[in-house]
Amino acid sequence: MSEPFIRIRNLHQTFGTQHVLRGVNLDIYRGETLVLLGASGGGKSVLMKHLPVLLRPTKGEIFVGDVEVTKLLERELGPTRHQIGMMFQGGALFDSFTVFENVAFPLREESDLKDSEIRKRVSDALEIVMLSEHREKFPSDISGGMRKRVALARAVVNAPACIIYDEPHAGLDPMTGDTIDKLIKKLQREQGITNIVITHEIRSVFRIADRVVFMKEGQIYWIGTPQELEATKDQLLRDFIEGNAQDD
Ligand SMILES: Nc1ncnc2c1ncn2[C@@H]1O[C@H](COP(=O)(O)OP(=O)(O)O)[C@@H](O)[C@H]1O
Numbered sequence: 001m002s003e004p005f006i007r008i009r010n011l012h013q014t015f016g017t018q019h020v021l022r023g024v025n026l027d028i029y030r031g032e033t034l035v036l037l038g039a040s041g042g043g044k045s046v047l048m049k050h051l052p053v054l055l056r057p058t059k060g061e062i063f064v065g066d067v068e069v070t071k072l073l074e075r076e077l078g079p080t081r082h083q084i085g086m087m088f089q090g091g092a093l094f095d096s097f098t099v100f101e102n103v104a105f106p107l108r109e110e111s112d113l114k115d116s117e118i119r120k121r122v123s124d125a126l127e128i129v130m131l132s133e134h135r136e137k138f139p140s141d142i143s144g145g146m147r148k149r150v151a152l153a154r155a156v157v158n159a160p161a162c163i164i165y166d167e168p169h170a171g172l173d174p175m176t177g178d179t180i181d182k183l184i185k186k187l188q189r190e191q192g193i194t195n196i197v198i199t200h201e202i203r204s205v206f207r208i209a210d211r212v213v214f215m216k217e218g219q220i221y222w223i224g225t226p227q228e229l230e231a232t233k234d235q236l237l238r239d240f241i242e243g244n245a246q247d248d
């Protein structure tokens with residue numbers, strides 16, 4: 001494989017007395033779909049929030065390309081946050097905004113694009129997630145699966161190099177979950193996007209992952225391909241695959 005796109009080095013994070021990340025080391029390659037697994041409360045979301053520097057580590061470094069992003073000042077983070085889009089757990093949509101306005105929000109917030117350009121980019125993003133006909137609806141008028149797709153369009157609209165999906169399958173029926181998986185792979189294939197997917201949906205792991213990472217107690221416990229995961233004799237991983245995990 002080529003040079004890593006994102007390098008996480010000895011990352012630590014502490015909240016009060018809780019030592020959530022305990023020296024995470026991880027390389028992420030350009031154009032891959034990496035799936036991040038691990039028990040609830042294990043620090044997966046916390047780890048990922050460090051990539052666009054929404055959280056600052058108590059120790060350690062992250063490099064995105066050649067840039068040590070953990071060193072940047074708040075006002076220097078614009079380009080990094082443009083490169084790394086995030087689809088948050090729960091979607092975090094504005095109830096009083098239409099689908100269109102929800103997707104336009106990041107563009108209106110942080111760019112001086114002309115309104116016509118904003119409308120074009122939002123239309124393109126809505127087309128990717130197949131929501132063009134629903135652009136004038138409000139979040140309360142569409143299904144849970146569609147709300148996830150709105151959140152995805154909002155992550156895509158800035159044309160990021162990397163998208164982090166925090167539990168995109170949570171609360172979805174299997175068919176809707178499959179739609180999300182297809183979109184994730186389409187973004188990888190057609191736009192070369194680097195995907196990082198946090199999920200508990202083991203079915204999806206085998207459908208979308210190029211590599212799988214398992215976190216435990218604030219560290220990387222295991223890394224491998226889906227084939228290696230399927231063949232593993234590690235009991236913790238087997239319990240997870242077979243759905244015996246004491247989780248949620
Ligand atoms: N901003 C925060 N302040 C304090 N504690 C937090 C914060 N964010 C997460 N935590 C705690 O860190 C731990 C890991 O959380 P999280 O990364 O959300 O787990 P998960 O692996 O389920 O995504 C949890 O115990 C959570 O309560």
Ligand SMILES: [Mg+2]
Nearest residue numbers: 044045089166
């Ligand atoms: Mg989480």
